[in-house]
Amino acid sequence: MSVARSRQSEPTGRALLKGLAFASPFIIGFLVLYLWPILASGYYSLTDFSLFKAPKWVGLANYERMISDAKFWKSLYNTLFFTFVGVPVDIAISIAGAHILNQKLKGQPLWRALVYLPSIVPAVAAGFLWRWLLNAQYGFVNEILRWFRIPQPNWLLDASWGGISVIVLMLWTVGGTMLIYLAALKNVPQELYEAAELDGAGPLRRFWHITWPMISPVTLFQVIVLIIAFLQVFTQPFVLSKDPGLGTQTATGPGDSMLSYSIYLFQNGFTFLKMGYASAMAWVLLFVTLGITLLILWSAKKWVFYDNR
Amino acid sequence: MERKAQARAAHAAMSTALGAVMMFGAVAGAYAQDKTEITFSYLWGGAEGAALEQIITDFNASQDKIVVKGVSSPDMTKQLASMSSAKGAFDISDNFASNIASWSNQGILLPLDEFGLDTSDFPESIMKQLVVDGTLYSVPIATHNFQLVYNKKLLDEAGVTPPTSMAELADAIKKLTKVDAEGNVTQLGLGLTDISAGLKTLGYAHGGDWNRDGKPTPTDPGFVEGVKFYFDNVVAPVTPAAYNKFVAGFGPYMSDQDSFKQGKIAMVFEGEWRSKFNTEAGMDWGVVPVPGKTPELNGSTWADVSTLFIPTNTPNKEAAGEFLKYLISPPAMEKFSHVLANLPGRLSLVDSATYDDLPNFKVWLDALKNPNTHGLPPALYMAEYNADLASAFDSVLQGAQTPEAALQAVADRTGSYSQ
Secondary structure, three states, X not given: OHHHHXXXXXXXHHHHHHHHHHHXXXXXXXXXXXXXXXXXXXXXXXEEOOOOOOOEEOOOHHHHHHHHOHHHHHHHHHHHHHXXXXXXXXXXXXXXXXXXXXXXXXXXXXXXXXXXXXXXXXXXXXXXXXXXXXXXXXXXXXXXXXXXXXXXXXXXXXXXXHHHHXXXXXXXXXXXXXXHHHHHHHOXXXXXXXXXXXXXXXXXXXXXXXXXXXXXXXXXXXXXXXXXXHHOOOHHHHHHOOOXXXXXXXXXXXXXXXXXXXXXXXXXXXXXXXXXXXXXXXXXXXHHHHHHHHHHHHHHHHHOOOOOO | OHHHHHHHHHHHHHHHHHHXXXXXXXXXXXXXXXXXXXXXXXXXXXXXXXXXXXXXXXXXXXXXXXXXXXXXXXXXXXXXXXXXXOOOOOOEEEEEHHHHHHHHHOOOEOOOHHHOOOOOOOOHHHHHHHXXXXXXXXXXXXXXXXXXXXXXXXXXXXXXXXXXXXXXXXXXXXXXXXXXXXXXXXXXXXXXXXXXXXXXXXXXXXXXOOEEOOEEOOOOHHHHHHXXXXXXXXXXXXXXXXXXXXXXXXXXXXXXXXXXXXOOEEEEEEEOOHXXXXXXXXXXXXXXXXXXXXXXXXXXXXXEEEEEEOEOXXXXXXXXXXXXXXXXXXXXXXXXXXXXXOEOOOHHHOOOHHHHHOOOHHHHHHHOOOOXXXXXXXXXXXXXXXXXXXXXXXXXXXXXXXXXXXXXXXXXXXXXXXX
8 A cells, every 4th residue: 555655656756846846946036036026125124224334233223213214214105106196197198098009090010000109218318318308498398388378387397397297208118008908898798888879878977888888907907017117116207307407416307206125115225325224214115015005905895897706 | 001001090180179278178267267357346437437348458467467358337326236245247447436434334435444545645625535444445546526617709799807806706607607688698608517416616716614523514614605505696697597507408417418528517516527528629718626615725736536446345355455556556557547537636747747638637637736626525415415405405505495494404314424
């Protein structure tokens, strides 16, 4: 009996080893490049650490310091502003754009490619381009506003417009989300629209009662992905705030309006050499992201429709 | 028979060639073993980088023990990361004086005292920034200070003579600032191409100091007065909104769209490197020492330093030390600073005729000997303090806060700085 069992288990054990060997690139990569840094940053967040000296245990002091750090709150406020204004606008533009792309237009593949084009432009290059487009004196955006006699804001040097400029740059890559919505729209059964039309439903009612519920799983996914991207925003405000003519190196924009959470985290870690504080900030960002995501997942029961249920 | 002879000849030729290759390899190997190769990673690029490469070539040709390999790497974060490992990517590098205290405190800079460098020729305002707790951690390759540079053509048109007192400066700003019928600024009397450097200079000119006795002093009365001077005389008369709208149109610094070159600003606090740029740009320009609030404060400015250091994690201390000595030797320093139109870090070079071909350079050179040229004390908090000051200055220029309130906000944060 025992001989038979060992004969059976031998190939299973070998198969397991083989499996592990094949999976080892991922397992090692995950352990070394993800799990270890995550655990290490948790430990460092409880220490006074500068990258160069041995960490010194300070308990929760780094977390306590955040409470009285005005720049921490400013960076958190800015980031939440980018997120809660930027994500709904991104979703709205994407859905509207996807509807337009879903029409039977001439040269449809070309239009689809064009809306996706900005997404393949590197964020730094796009940032430099937009810095000129948004220039208050010579920028193309203000030139257009001037044609329509609309007041032209000082996008990059006015504290009340700095955050909006970051959102504008973030929205430039809305094409990616738009194409995902386009795929979602194509999956909505046409007979639902036909039935609604027979019942006399107009375009708005058709959207609200058919399209919106049917694409809601995609919306849930997009909202979570976009929120994570907006909460981690770094490149766009970093490039926009580096004004070429002023010789400033603040990377925080007018009135610190472009100081994103990630930029302040980076400054603490690599400029001020406060890696312990930066690690604590990273954990707070994780919990903020987790909290918002869980809230959205909880609310999803009320607004996300799965047709297989 | 003939074929055999041919084969023997071919065999002999191959053997000879193989032997020659082996001998060459052996000689080259022995040659390489004798020489220590070190890497000099520098933040400069372009013309500055090319000047350094020439000095490296001169050094390599001047001796046969050390081979220096130059690498242009302008990324400071990468520079820091390299110093965090057991063996770094370079043996010698450069940075600015403001980072020396913090980096030496982290133990990543090698104390230079063991190399027996003669520092008696370096200006006191410079040395003050490089010695931390009595230990020398860095040496100057070039220095910088700020003076009042002006556009001669614009001053002549407005009938203004270069100001020599704070009252004259205020008057000149008024006469040189132009606003069109719609309230848009078309020319600023006094501009800032580097907000922090300009406002700090004005603080010194008012008898203030933003760092006294190694402590951050953002609310120092003279310093606050300097910032207030700029706001009251430049920003407030045209309104902050009009000021910032005009400034938004400034092109990249020291490019064809440079605000001073374009005549958008008539006067500016600038460093000595402007001498070369302004001249090459074909400008009609001049420079005077920074006017002071009182005659005793005339010529008040502050010195910044481009420094050289050796990281602790270099395995080639001795060779790096030798190259460091060469770089700060009078001939190499003179050559380097002249090409870049930077100030030398040695007092013995102040009167050198080498700099005579750089127009107006003497005003900056003379400041090296001026007691009103301030040096910053080595302090751990400099990076954080500078970032907070930059935010405060911006807040003032936006018209969002008064100079007093903005600088008080910085003072409130200094408690959390590394001391």
